[in-house]
Amino acid sequence: MRDHTEFDSFAAFCDQSPWAFDDVADVRDVSRARLDEYVAGRTDFETWEEMKTRAAEEEIIDQIVS
Numbered sequence: 001m002r003d004h005t006e007f008d009s010f011a012a013f014c015d016q017s018p019w020a021f022d023d024v025a026d027v028r029d030v031s032r033a034r035l036d037e038y039v040a041g042r043t044d045f046e047t048w049e050e051m052k053t054r055a056a057e058e059e060i061i062d063q064i065v066s
Helices: 010-015 024-029 032-042 048-065
Strands: none
Touching: 032 048
16 A cells, blocks of 8 residues: 555555445445545556556565565
8 A cells, every 4th residue: 555555554545535434345335436536536546446456466476475
């Protein structure tokens, strides 16, 4: 998160959002267009899907390298 956003963690990303997220599953309740707008305005990514994909790729690389 620190490399691509202004946040230290995914929790901070959620806490600063305009929605009340109690857990990751709550993200699904937000319209994709509004979520993409938030992501584009607060991260290096244009869409939620792009951000999730990059996070997954980096996690896989970290696991392989570790």
